[in-house]
Amino acid sequence: MAKAAEEKAFFYDTYALFEIAKGNKNYSPYITDRGIAITRLNLMELYYRLLVTSGIDAAERYYDRYKEFCIYVDDATIKRAMLFKAQNKGRDLSYVDCVGYIFAVEKGIRFLTGDMQFKDMEGVEFVK
Numbered sequence: 001m002a003k004a005a006e007e008k009a010f011f012y013d014t015y016a017l018f019e020i021a022k023g024n025k026n027y028s029p030y031i032t033d034r035g036i037a038i039t040r041l042n043l044m045e046l047y048y049r050l051l052v053t054s055g056i057d058a059a060e061r062y063y064d065r066y067k068e069f070c071i072y073v074d075d076a077t078i079k080r081a082m083l084f085k086a087q088n089k090g091r092d093l094s095y096v097d098c099v100g101y102i103f104a105v106e107k108g109i110r111f112l113t114g115d116m117q118f119k120d121m122e123g124v125e126f127v128k
Contacts, residue, residue: 009035010112010125011104012069013097014045019114019127021050021062026127030112036069037109041096043067077103091117 010030012020017038019027043066050059081102085093093101097115101123104111110125111118118124 009037009109011037011100011109012042013100013111013113013115014042014049015115016112016127017042017046017062017066018049021046021054021058030127036066037071037103037107038066038069039073039096039100039103040070042100043070045096071103073099073103077106080106093117
């Protein structure tokens with residue numbers, strides 16, 4: 001699996017980033033410097049979560065580690081993401097996750113997460 005993860009591009013949702021920061025061994029094949037896409041909003045969520053669980057040093061370290069992978073999300077993608085959220089309102093999906101998922105679908109890359117709301121969705125690389 002490690003080799004497969006290295007050769008593919010993924011959108012890392014905040015769940016995946018946090019699991020990497022926590023040292024979840026199931027995410028070790030995804031620790032790489034290539035093929036990563038995230039939004040600033042994912043980075044914001046990660047920073048806050050690490051700030052309250054692990055302290056400012058960890059929050060700063062992981063923010064700096066992943067900021068180079070932030071992608072621009074245009075207005076059309078945001079609107080399609082909100083349509084997707086509305087169409088799936090029973091799943092209680094976050095705004096940030098919907099933007100990331102739709103971006104991943106549109107770019108043809110896998111959406112890396114362990115978030116149960118995405119477990120059975122197409123294009124998802126589900127890792128717990």
